[in-house]
Every structure is written in structure tokens, then in C-alpha cells.
Amino acid sequence: MGALSDPFNPDQLLWSGCPCGQHASMREHQLALMGGTVDPRFAESRFYSIENSSAIQTPESPGALAADQAAARRRDQIRLSGEEAEEAPTLADPDWDDHNAVLARCVESAVMKGLFGTDMNRRAFLRAVGSTTALAAISQFIPLDKVKAAIVDAKGPLEKKKLNVGFVPITCATPIIMAHPMGFYKKYGLDVDVIKTAGWAVSRDKSLSGEYDAAHMLTPMPLAITVGAGSVERPWTMPAVENINGQAITLHNKHKDKNDPKMWKGFKFAVPFEYSMHNFLLRYYVAEAGLDPDRDIQIRVLPPPEMVANLRADNVDGYLSPDPFNQRAVYDGVGFIHKLTKEIWLGHPCCAFAASQAFIDANPNTFLALFKSILEATAFASNKANRKEISAAIAPKNYLNQPVTVIEQVLTGRFADGLGKIRNEPDRIDFDPFPYHSFAIWILTQMKRWGYVKGDLNYKQIAEQVYLATDATAVMKSMAQTPPTATYGKHMVMGKEFDPAKPEEYIASFAIKRT
Numbered sequence: 001m002g003a004l005s006d007p008f009n010p011d012q013l014l015w016s017g018c019p020c021g022q023h024a025s026m027r028e029h030q031l032a033l034m035g036g037t038v039d040p041r042f043a044e045s046r047f048y049s050i051e052n053s054s055a056i057q058t059p060e061s062p063g064a065l066a067a068d069q070a071a072a073r074r075r076d077q078i079r080l081s082g083e084e085a086e087e088a089p090t091l092a093d094p095d096w097d098d099h100n101a102v103l104a105r106c107v108e109s110a111v112m113k114g115l116f117g118t119d120m121n122r123r124a125f126l127r128a129v130g131s132t133t134a135l136a137a138i139s140q141f142i143p144l145d146k147v148k149a150a151i152v153d154a155k156g157p158l159e160k161k162k163l164n165v166g167f168v169p170i171t172c173a174t175p176i177i178m179a180h181p182m183g184f185y186k187k188y189g190l191d192v193d194v195i196k197t198a199g200w201a202v203s204r205d206k207s208l209s210g211e212y213d214a215a216h217m218l219t220p221m222p223l224a225i226t227v228g229a230g231s232v233e234r235p236w237t238m239p240a241v242e243n244i245n246g247q248a249i250t251l252h253n254k255h256k257d258k259n260d261p262k263m264w265k266g267f268k269f270a271v272p273f274e275y276s277m278h279n280f281l282l283r284y285y286v287a288e289a290g291l292d293p294d295r296d297i298q299i300r301v302l303p304p305p306e307m308v309a310n311l312r313a314d315n316v317d318g319y320l321s322p323d324p325f326n327q328r329a330v331y332d333g334v335g336f337i338h339k340l341t342k343e344i345w346l347g348h349p350c351c352a353f354a355a356s357q358a359f360i361d362a363n364p365n366t367f368l369a370l371f372k373s374i375l376e377a378t379a380f381a382s383n384k385a386n387r388k389e390i391s392a393a394i395a396p397k398n399y400l401n402q403p404v405t406v407i408e409q410v411l412t413g414r415f416a417d418g419l420g421k422i423r424n425e426p427d428r429i430d431f432d433p434f435p436y437h438s439f440a441i442w443i444l445t446q447m448k449r450w451g452y453v454k455g456d457l458n459y460k461q462i463a464e465q466v467y468l469a470t471d472a473t474a475v476m477k478s479m480a481q482t483p484p485t486a487t488y489g490k491h492m493v494m495g496k497e498f499d500p501a502k503p504e505e506y507i508a509s510f511a512i513k514r515t
Helices: 026-033 064-081 099-116 119-129 131-141 144-153 171-178 200-209 221-227 277-288 304-312 325-331 357-362 364-382 384-394 404-412 437-449 459-466 469-478 503-508
Strands: 162-167 191-196 214-218 236-241 247-252 268-271 298-301 318-322 335-340 351-356 414-416 422-424 491-493 496-498
Touching: 099 119, 099 144, 119 131, 131 144, 162 171, 162 200, 162 364, 171 214, 171 351, 171 364, 171 384, 171 404, 200 214, 200 221, 214 221, 221 236, 221 351, 221 437, 221 459, 236 357, 236 364, 236 459, 236 469, 247 277, 247 325, 268 277, 277 298, 277 318, 277 437, 304 318, 304 325, 318 325, 325 335, 325 404, 325 414, 351 357, 351 364, 357 364, 364 384, 364 469, 384 404, 404 414, 437 459, 437 491, 437 496, 437 503
Parallel strands: 162 191, 162 214, 268 298, 268 318
Antiparallel strands: 214 351, 236 351, 247 318, 247 335, 414 422, 491 496
């Protein structure tokens, strides 16, 4: 018997007092079972009952009392003879240092106590139907897993339940958007308004002003805000990546004969923001083809929803954009997909769930609930079997405002490329929330390479301050998700290896750069 014994084991005594409810103490109960007699060596001991956890059945069961008396006598004989008793199969008691496991076991015990009242009733029921059947039957009426999760997660009341979370209407924001119509925020006690925002300059400014509690950002943005590049300097965090891959270079249909980037001198391109993977990947791509992105082409910033219209109006020759606007250009018959960004860097990060350090410090329980809702939504989105359902959920006007077929082509990876082919690329976009520190260091090298930041950078310190990989690991584990075992890794970009331990050497290795 122990405070943390398995309540679904019928051979365990769990609760203090008499298990049948008819005696004032365990000692009186055991004396009754023994016919009023007990070995004199134990008669005066108040600890006599500790080892006697023999099977006890209800008096209504034929022979129950006689069986218990025999079992109790046998236990005494074993104790006196020094024989080893066989223990009933049971789940191991949780370690007292494992607070979550202790709380979960206490919940199970409390539920069984509430249902059966006494050990006798509990054990009789378990013997009659079996532990597995009992657990299944009880779970139909009392969702034990959810009850345990609620108790374990109860770090205190939510400081703030009503939240404003900004998003730009692109498929990269799928977890943040779908968490609203599909109930992930509500599950964690949050009332979230997901607010459609035209572009990231507006999203950044509304976040800095406090109008947004958290926001869908581009993975370079929290780094830029933290170091004061392009905005006021303020500590910002990126707890999770929203998506990997999921972008493309799209060209106007008039350029179908110019599918080689070496032929793009003089082209006008659009990207959604300066501090974006789109900008850095486009620069990387054309520089590898021998073009200087600041001298041989023009790069301008356009909000994603305006890109197709500008392509149609011939204001730009192409863009490196988030979806669905690459697929929408094909759908509207104005452009074709030149290259998916996964073909530049397979598994590259793009968008992020971001919040200020001040918000986290002031609302730790609310932040944890929001973080968990995003992680759970991301896990749901990562399952390709769910992609069509998600497409329908995020298509409406208040979210992406796009035809479902356009979104499905992006999320499922089966799409028309505008060149007469139907391609099947299941990893065109994927959803992996882990914010690798090495992602941050690669982005910082590109910010320095192209002159967005100057001077010495403590790459590791900035990466670990902004990208909350350690926190993500802990929270993912608490949700039975499997985070990576390391927060740094080497990455291959267009056949060239990036080692996060050597950022300055990496920058120096490029022929075309501003630094």
C-alpha cells in the first residue's frame, strides 16, 4: 500500500481507514478478518496493517469473507516464515520528484474514491470486470486523460483570456488561423480574435504598440526587432516556427523563355518584407547565378495580397512570395511557378508565432496556453490527411479569402505549375514548429551579408535569446510531442553547407556581399 499506488489494481489498498467502512480502524478490520485472533507479536503494533493488502470482496459475494480470512492468514504465515510473497501486477508508483506523474496518479485515485467510496467496493468492481474494462467504462463518463491534463497544466489562472493575434493572409499562417475555427484556442481557455493584417510592416507596428498580444511574423522579424534593425530595439521572442518550405519564385507568363536566373538582369522583383526569408532566399538564389541583387535586379516590398495584381499589371516581372499567391497567379493565368523554395533549401523556415518578452513576463500562464494551442494546431496541420479539411476551414473571406482549390493545391502539394504540368510535391509546404537556433544564426549571417546589420554580432547569444528552442522542447514533451534532441544543426543551401559554429567564415565565403 502506498499513497501513489495504482487505483486500477484490485490488490492494492489505497485509502486510509477501513476499506469496508464498517470498522473504526484498519486494525479492527483485520482483527475481524482473522476471527479476532492475531499473532501476539503484532497485536499491539499500530503498524500491523501496513503490509496486509490482501484481496477483499463484498460480503454479498459467496464466500468473500472466508476467502479474505484465508488470504490474510496466509499473508501472516508468509511474514512469520520469511517466505517471499508474490506481488500483484501493478503500475509502478510514480517518483515523488515527477510532479506531473504524481498529480496524474492523485487524480486517478480521487476519481475512484468518488465513484466507489471504499476500497472494498473499488476492488470488488475491478475483480468483477477487470482493470482494462473498468478503465474503458469509466472513461466513457469521465475523460480521465483530459481531467489529468487539466490538473497537471493548472499553473494558475490565465492572466488574460481575451487576446488579439495578428496574421497576414497566407498559407504559412495556417496553424494560427485554423486554431480559431477549429477550436484549438478555445480548448485552452482562450478567446482569441485572429485579425487579418495587410502586411508585415503593419503587423510589426501593431505588435510594438501592444495592439496585438502576439502575431504571425516572418522568422527574421523577431531577430530584427531585438537588435533594432528596421525598428525600435525591443526584446522579442519566437517560440515556434509556423511552417517550413511553402514559398516559390513566380514569373510573369511573358518570361516563359527566361527560366534561367542568369537571364534576369534588369528584372523587377517583389518580396513581402525586407526582413523575410523571401528576401534572403531570392538574394541568395540570384547571387549564386552571378547577379548582384542590389545592382543587377530591383527588389521592392509588396504586401502578399497585392502581388498577383501587380504581376498582372506588369509592375513586376516576378516575385518570391508566400502562397497561396504563387498558385493564385497560375489559377488566374498570369504567371507560372519557376521554382519552389524547398528546391533552394529543403526544410527552410519561413513564418513564425512571435510575442514580446514583455507579454510573456506579464502573462506567463496565458502565454503557455497560447503556445500549446499553436503547437497542437501545428501538429494537426503537419498530418497530410488533414490538409483538405484545413483548406476548407481557412478559405473563407475573414481568413485567406481564396478559392478552396487554390489552397488545396498548396497544402496537398498536387498542383498545376503554369507550364502545362501537374506536379506532385507533398512537401511543398510542411508544418514543423521547432525553432532551431541554427536557423536564427543563418538568418543573422544573411542580414549581415547584405548590410541590414553592421558590426560584431554575438550570434549564439541572440539566437538563444530570441528563438525559444529550450522552452519549445519542454512544452512539446509535456504534450507528448517529440522535439529534436539538438537545437543546432548544419544546413544545406543550394549545395553549400552552413555550419552555425562558423558564421563569419560563412559570410566571407561569398563573392557577392555588402559587408
